[in-house]
Amino acid sequence: MNPRRKKRMFTLIGVVFGIGSAVGLTLYALQENINLFYTPSELINGKGPDLEKPFIGQKLRIGGMVVPGSVVRDERSLDVEFKLVDTGPLVTVRYKGILPDLFREGQGIVAQGNLIEPNVIEAFEVLAKHDEQYMPPEVAEAVKGIKHEKPKYYTNGASEN
Structure with missing residues (x-):
C-alpha cells in the first residue's frame, strides 16, 4: 500500500473514531439529564x-x-x-x-x-x-x-x- 494512502486511511479512521466517541460520550452524559x-x-x-x-x-x-x-x-x-x-x-x-x-x-x-x-x-x-x-x-x-x-x-x- 502506498504510504500516502496509508496515512490518509489512518487519518480517516482516526476522525471517524473521534467523532463516534464524542457522540457516544455526549449521549451518555445527556442520558442522566433527560426527564x-x-x-x-x-x-x-x-x-x-x-x-x-x-x-x-x-x-x-x-x-x-x-x-x-x-x-x-x-x-x-x-x-x-x-x-x-x-x-x-x-x-x-x-x-x-x-x-x-x-x-x-x-x-x-x-x-x-x-x-x-x-x-x-x-x-x-x-x-x-x-x-x-x-x-x-x-x-x-x-x-x-x-x-x-x-x-x-x-x-x-x-x-x-
Whole structure:
C-alpha cells in the first residue's frame, strides 16, 4: 500500500473514531439529564404505542390536577404529600420544601422528581400555574375536560381502588 494512502486511511479512521466517541460520550452524559413528561394515567398504564412505563429511580416530570382534600402537611417539617389525577388513576407526590404561593387543591401543577414506587414520585420541584389562563401545554393537553372537583372514586382522603 502506498504510504500516502496509508496515512490518509489512518487519518480517516482516526476522525471517524473521534467523532463516534464524542457522540457516544455526549449521549451518555445527556442520558442522566433527560426527564420525560408523564400524566398520572401514563405513569400507571404506560406511555406510547408500546405502553412503556418508567423504571423505579427514573427522573421525570408529572403533571395533573391536585386532588381536593389530598394535601397532607407534616406539622414538624416541610414535608408535603398530595395526590395528582388526570382522567384516571391517582399518583402520590411527596415533596420536601416550601410549595409555590399559587399551589392549591384543584389546580394544575407540574412536579419534577424521581419515581420511587410505581405510583409515588419524590419531587424536588413543584411548579404551579401563574394565572387563571396559563397552564403548561403538556398539562393542558392531558387534563382536557377535567373539572376542579373530587373524582367519583375519591372519598374521605382514601381511594377505593
